[in-house]
Amino acid sequence: MQKHTFTISLFVGIFALTVLAQLGVINQYLQSVIMLMGVNIILSTSLNLVNGYMGEFSCGHGGFMCVGAYVTSVVTVLCFSKNHILGAPLLPPSMALFAFPIALFAGAAAAAVAGLVVAIPSFKTRGDYLAIITLAANYIVISAIDNLEIIGGPRGFMGMNAAVNGMEGIVDIPWMLLWVLFGTLFSVWLLRRFVSSTLGKGVPAIAQDEIAAEIMSVDTNRMKLIAFMLSSGIAGLAGGLFAHILGYVNPHSFDIMKSTEVMVMVYLGGMGSLSGATLSAVLFTVLLEVLRPLEIWKWVVIPLLLILLMQFRPEGIMGNKELSDLFPKLKKYYSFK
Amino acid sequence: MPLLEVKGLTRRFGGLIAVNDFNIDLGEREMVALIGPNGAGKTTVFNLVSGFYQPSEGAITINGRDTKGMRPHQVTSLGVARTFQGIRLWGEMTVLDNIRVSQHYRAGYSLLDCFLRTKKYMVREKEIERIAWELLEAMDLKEYALELPRNLSYGMQRRVEIARAMSLKPSLLLLDEPAAGLNSADVEGLIKLVRWIHDTFPVTIWMIEHQMKVVMSLCTRIKVVDFGATIADGTPEQIQNNPLVIKAYLGDDTI
Numbered sequence: 001m002q003k004h005t006f007t008i009s010l011f012v013g014i015f016a017l018t019v020l021a022q023l024g025v026i027n028q029y030l031q032s033v034i035m036l037m038g039v040n041i042i043l044s045t046s047l048n049l050v051n052g053y054m055g056e057f058s059c060g061h062g063g064f065m066c067v068g069a070y071v072t073s074v075v076t077v078l079c080f081s082k083n084h085i086l087g088a089p090l091l092p093p094s095m096a097l098f099a100f101p102i103a104l105f106a107g108a109a110a111a112a113v114a115g116l117v118v119a120i121p122s123f124k125t126r127g128d129y130l131a132i133i134t135l136a137a138n139y140i141v142i143s144a145i146d147n148l149e150i151i152g153g154p155r156g157f158m159g160m161n162a163a164v165n166g167m168e169g170i171v172d173i174p175w176m177l178l179w180v181l182f183g184t185l186f187s188v189w190l191l192r193r194f195v196s197s198t199l200g201k202g203v204p205a206i207a208q209d210e211i212a213a214e215i216m217s218v219d220t221n222r223m224k225l226i227a228f229m230l231s232s233g234i235a236g237l238a239g240g241l242f243a244h245i246l247g248y249v250n251p252h253s254f255d256i257m258k259s260t261e262v263m264v265m266v267y268l269g270g271m272g273s274l275s276g277a278t279l280s281a282v283l284f285t286v287l288l289e290v291l292r293p294l295e296i297w298k299w300v301v302i303p304l305l306l307i308l309l310m311q312f313r314p315e316g317i318m319g320n321k322e323l324s325d326l327f328p329k330l331k332k333y334y335s336f337k
Numbered sequence: 338m339p340l341l342e343v344k345g346l347t348r349r350f351g352g353l354i355a356v357n358d359f360n361i362d363l364g365e366r367e368m369v370a371l372i373g374p375n376g377a378g379k380t381t382v383f384n385l386v387s388g389f390y391q392p393s394e395g396a397i398t399i400n401g402r403d404t405k406g407m408r409p410h411q412v413t414s415l416g417v418a419r420t421f422q423g424i425r426l427w428g429e430m431t432v433l434d435n436i437r438v439s440q441h442y443r444a445g446y447s448l449l450d451c452f453l454r455t456k457k458y459m460v461r462e463k464e465i466e467r468i469a470w471e472l473l474e475a476m477d478l479k480e481y482a483l484e485l486p487r488n489l490s491y492g493m494q495r496r497v498e499i500a501r502a503m504s505l506k507p508s509l510l511l512l513d514e515p516a517a518g519l520n521s522a523d524v525e526g527l528i529k530l531v532r533w534i535h536d537t538f539p540v541t542i543w544m545i546e547h548q549m550k551v552v553m554s555l556c557t558r559i560k561v562v563d564f565g566a567t568i569a570d571g572t573p574e575q576i577q578n579n580p581l582v583i584k585a586y587l588g589d590d591t592i
Contacts, residue, residue, distance in 0.1 A: 190452055197451045197458070198465050201438045205427050212425040215387055217413040217442035217505060226448060272429075320429065 014181045021174045038180035040281035042187045044265035046234035052271035055207030057131040060138030064111040066254035068236025069243040072107030081162035096166030104240045111236020112229040119228035145251040156250035270316030275323035346395035355381040357565040370552040373562040379545045388412035414442040418507035426486040433482040436469040492523035512544035
């Protein structure tokens with residue numbers, strides 16, 4: 001019973017949120033905050049795999065998100081929207097519900113492949129030098145899309161609403177909210193299963209002593225490949241969801257600013273802690289919304305808060321620990337496997 | 338067929354010849370020491386055998402397999418485990434996890450198995466866990482299983498490192514200065530531990546050690562190197578009386 005309570009309560013939570021949104025108790029604005037929260041959770045937990053667990057410094061997470069966003073969007077637009085370059089829709093809107101997860105998967109897969117740009121150099125390079133490569137990867141993606149006129153170039157790309165409308169045409173519920181919540185659950189679950197396995201524990205072994213890891217039978221190249229591809233692939237999923245929440249993407253929403261934002265969430269939450277990354281993504285999203293009245297000044301207040309945090313708690317909110325390590329009693333109530 | 342066969346092993350770093358024409362055959366369940374003054378190239382030999390460096394010349398054969406071009410984790414999976422001169426445990430992982438991760442090659446399941454928790458995954462993980470606990474129990478480390486290595490004493494960390502190496506179930510165990518930095522009580526404990534390992538597991542032990550007490554009480558064969566070249570090879574008694582060895586350690590009496 002206890003084994004499943006947490007999982008059950010998560011599903012009940014998702015169900016409740018959807019019902020409340022459907023009934024209008026949660027208004028459009030709150031819904032969009034919740035969805036953004038989900039996307040941020042996916043981003044920060046996935047970056048945590050590289051920056052926290054593997055101890056590398058990837059500052060190009062936005063680039064992989066961008067690949068996922070564009071690939072997913074192109075697939076759904078191709079299928080459901082009339083586009084003056086890509087042509088008439090290939091599928092009837094009633095297929096949207098089946099095609100959307102496939103499109104999301106395609107976006108994640110493409111982002112994972114893009115992750116190779118960083119994963120392969122990581123075999124020989126590490127630390128600051130690898131950080132520069134991740135930065136370059138981010139720029140490459142943004143510049144490439146900027147120069148691809150077929151998908152709008154710097155003007156951005158739209159038409160994704162058709163897929164969302166298609167889904168709502170079948171059953172009229174807030175589909176995107178549901179997809180984001182499930183996407184978040186799925187991502188954290190994947191990462192959780194990976195990092196708690198013996199296979200996945202090879203990743204922190206690389207961070208703590210790469211030479212010892214290699215000598216102790218950890219195939220470090222394979223582990224780096226898995227870590228980078230899994231991390232960028234999940235970022236791609238976040239990108240695909242993000243694009244369909246907004247219904248519009250622009251390459252510059254995924255530039256170094258976005259990557260920095262994700263990094264802030266990772267360091268805020270604590271390296272190598274999935275619950276920390278989740279918690280900080282929630283906090284960060286809420287903070288951004290709460291401080292909205294400050295307008296441009298919020299970008300003074302938030303970095304200031306970050307400086308204070310680093311001064312007084314440099315290990316982040318959770319500091320390398322999971323929630324269940326800090327409060328062992330919680331284990332009785334939740335096991336997320 | 339010897340377990341480890343090293344022929345004409347040479348390693349150059351630029352103009353420096355760290356190891357020059359090194360040869361050794363190790364049979365099953367032998368206990369051999371490699372000694373020599375600082376900078377003689379002992380650790381380089383270990384690094385070459387464990388695949389961390391590629392030899393400039395010569396060949397290393399383990400269980401009949403030539404290790405040329407293999408990466409360290411591949412050499413390890415042939416049954417070679419080692420410890421390091423300075424302790425290299427994973428400091429942020431519990432002792433138990435240290436001993437689980439070192440069995441990485443035994444995992445052998447794919448990423449998909451890991452996500453779906455397939456039967457294969459469950460069986461392998463159970464096996465890894467079982468071996469880890471058995472080893473902790475056997476090596477008197479059970480009570481420290483959930484501690485971080487850095488909270489343990491130096492002697493205890495050494496023990497954990499040896500346990501980690503043994504979790505690979507190696508047929509050849511390389512110990513690089515296992516007694517370095519240990520106090521005399523810990524050294525006694527170490528001698529007992531190594532002897533116990535040698536009696537209990539079917540393993541050949543090859544160690545680099547400066548403390549003659551450890552070498553003389555454990556090893557049946559000693560090889561002495563200096564400036565990358567082998568200068569003596571024999572039983573402890575032969576080595577103790579070898580003029581070349583005395584010269585390498587104490588210098589010449591002519592000025």
